[in-house]
Amino acid sequence: MYAVEPLKRLALLGAIKKHIKISSAEFAQYTATSSKTTARLLKQLEDDKFIERQLVPGGQMITLTCSGIELLRKEYTEYQHIFSPDNANIELQGKVIAGLGEGQYYISQHGYMSQFSEKLGFQPFPGTLNITLDEASIAMRQPMEFTEPIIIEGFNDGERTFGAGKCYPIRINGIKSAVIIPERTHYPANLLEIIAPVNLREKLHLEDGDEVKVVVEKKDKCEVQNDRHARIQQ
Incomplete structure (x- = not known):
């Protein structure tokens, strides 16, 4: 994307934390373009709301907006994934949101509870616990789903059929938990539904809008193969 490189240069100059004063001619030295092209580039960044800009004598005062910072954070996260070891943990960040109130009914079904245990x-x-991921973490969710899931089988309780699902082990503030994804439900890319042995809202004093970090503990190939072998032997 055209914006990443100039935003990175502005951030390196300090615009991620404060307003910096710089002229188009000065910034052209960092973009390897003419001052005219740089002026158009800065105007485009402003129009796209990646930067805030105020013209002043001798140049302009510039700072990155939240959208600009989020774009760089997404780029950073993707590079982390590219260069990190295959078995490195994935860190996702998001905000707590209110659920639909259906989780308690489904989670408490004996056919699910016995499998969870x-x-x-x-x-x-x-x-x-329901979380909406930030933009950078959405890009990291797909690699999480390529790790080995724990399959939760569907069942029939004699009255109705309950569908299957997948779980991915995680930790929140060190608490062993799991992301659960029902098989027949299309989840938005930014939503995580999490189960844990405790009420996470109460334990961690969480309210809607609070930011949380989810650590997805990836297994290496040997661990995955051992888990498969153990299930076959059971």
């Missing part, structure tokens, strides 16, 4: 190593609190 056996496969996840804990019996979850009957409810979920």
